[in-house]
Amino acid sequence: MDTVKYQEGRVVHQVEAIDGHSVEIPILKILKQDGSVYENADMPAIEQELATKIYKTLAFHRVLDERMTASQRQGRLSFYMSALGEEAASVGSAAGLDDNDMIMAQYREQGALIFRGFSLENFMNQMFSNEKDLGKGRQMPIHYGSQELNYMTVSSPLGTQIPQAAGYAYGQKLKGNKQCTICYFGEGAASEGDFHAGLNMAAVQRSPVIFFCRNNGYAISTPSSEQFAGNGIASRGVGYGIRTIRVDGNDLLAVLKATQDARHYAIENNKPVIIEAMSYRLGAHSTSDDPSGYRTREEEAKYADHDPILRMKNWMLANKWWDETQEEELFETYRKDVLAAVKVAEVIEKPAIEELITDVYDKAPEHLEQQLADLKEHIKKYPDAYPVTAGRL
């Protein structure tokens, strides 16, 4: 019986307390900024084809973020969130998974979705909430989701996906098809009660889930020093009895290696793993935020030298898997593609008014049908006041 576990361990007769920080957590690094690899580093499984796909994903991610942030400034888009400086965390981890594994993201993991092959059009349609948006124009920009790509639609309330991932992965285990779930969240969201609930449930119920924390140092304006007093988020994994890995989040190969290892462990043992990826949020929290109100330019400059994309590029160049001509062409093409896609998506019509009442339930109950009918009558009477829908009734 496990109930007597408390009696195990070394017995002392003087107070011998353990300091909260005394557990040292190693940090996995494989790739140096100049593109060389640490001696003795355990390389992840990666061939030229995968490496190229990863690099193209990173490049597309950077271009998408730059272009969409600019579009927001031009007033074409209502809102955007970039992952500037921490792209390797989502892309490297997604690359360590099988396409059938489930991804449950927070909101700054567009890299995983790009890697899975979400089309440029799909990104744009969601951001412009037009009638082709898979989410039917209901959520703010960057709340993506795709059943086809096993990417759970993002929800704004932070941390809610953490216990859900424990349950989703448990279901995968019961089905016996050797799949896992990865659950992303920020170090800020890890303060929510849902974090405790999710990790504890997964550990006790033995769910094959990878909890992936992007520790980028900030939650909006709150620095991690005001978010937690312990040794990051990884130290908590130990407390829950969960296999725990800390990794340099700007080192794509290290993130990939950690995820490959975690996936193997989770599926073979039916147990959760937590990975904490240490990074820095170089950009603003979102386009509604101005980081100059809470941090210095010097601090940002210091982290700009750890650009994860440049680090990966240096490695690709060293391997002769990439060259500067390819680089220029790739970025140029992506810039053109994204701009062209913005122009298309922003003029596609909004979803039909009927979508206001669909999906609230499986079938719209009578009272919603009635409310829609009344609304349509009203719009017909005042078409000028409702320009988005009036012409389409």
Add this chain to the structure above:
Amino acid sequence: MAQMNLLQAINNALEIAMTENESAVCFGEDVGHFGGVFRATSNLQEKFGKDRCFNTPLTEQGIMGFANGLAAQGSVPIAEIQFADYIFPAFDQIVNESAKFRYRSGNEFNVGNLTIRTPYGGGIAGGLYHSQSPEAYFAHTPGLKIVVPRNPYQAKGLLLAAIRDKNPIIFFEPKKLYRASVGEVPEEDYQLPLGKAEVVKNGTDITLLGWGAQMETIEKSAEMAEKQGVSCEIIDLRSILPWDVDTVAASVQKTGRLLINHEAPLTGGFAGEIAATIQDKCFLHLESPISRVCGLDTPFPLAHEKEYMPDELKTFEAIMASVNY
């Protein structure tokens, strides 16, 4: 008098409350040095120090549990929940704890010093998770008071009253008006009464009732109706709990008609509660059924925000339907 927007009026009230009482403490997500994502707590950390104005970890449950403990100890917590949409992780602490502390302990302990500030409502293209008006959930809970200001003058006077009131209060701030609404606000200390509605405009044909950001909508619809020769009496409820039955009932006994407008969905919304009570008090005076113009019974949409809203046109139509009943 100074010109202030709603945020400045709130900031000014907080500064007065913290100056007057050393145990008043402001906290919440990003509330410290940054001054909150909307800047309602700007400069408070600089003035009162990090012990009295600080960022909390990102946990609404933690914020409210902490605030309950702090209030029970006798301090005066003024906690911010960044968006009313994110108050639900703290639902248990508010509904089961804040609301029942005094009752369950036979007043051995209470959290009457607690004030919860939170931005609510739509009109900012925020979609379903940055637009909700959750007042009705809390109105179902005995032990809480619920207050909603409609302009800067009210925001300051009502917030000061809320902070000094000896009951836990949820203070819903119409975020659509944070910067949009500017008005004259006395620089000195003043309070507006809690639980008391304000008759904004006198009229004889119909009573229009609402609160917070919807008051603007109601005023616009009243203007349209007046052009059709309908005289509207406009009442701002200001406090949802307890609410001023007498003022509303007296008005309806005079006008014979009542229209209630709120942004939250129709079903289970607070308008239903008002309608039932006023029907009871004014049955023989009513000339037409009590009318509710509310949000639809769907989550708050993004692309169809305009269509969803109980706007002035829908309100105007309902006024005319009521007078022509």
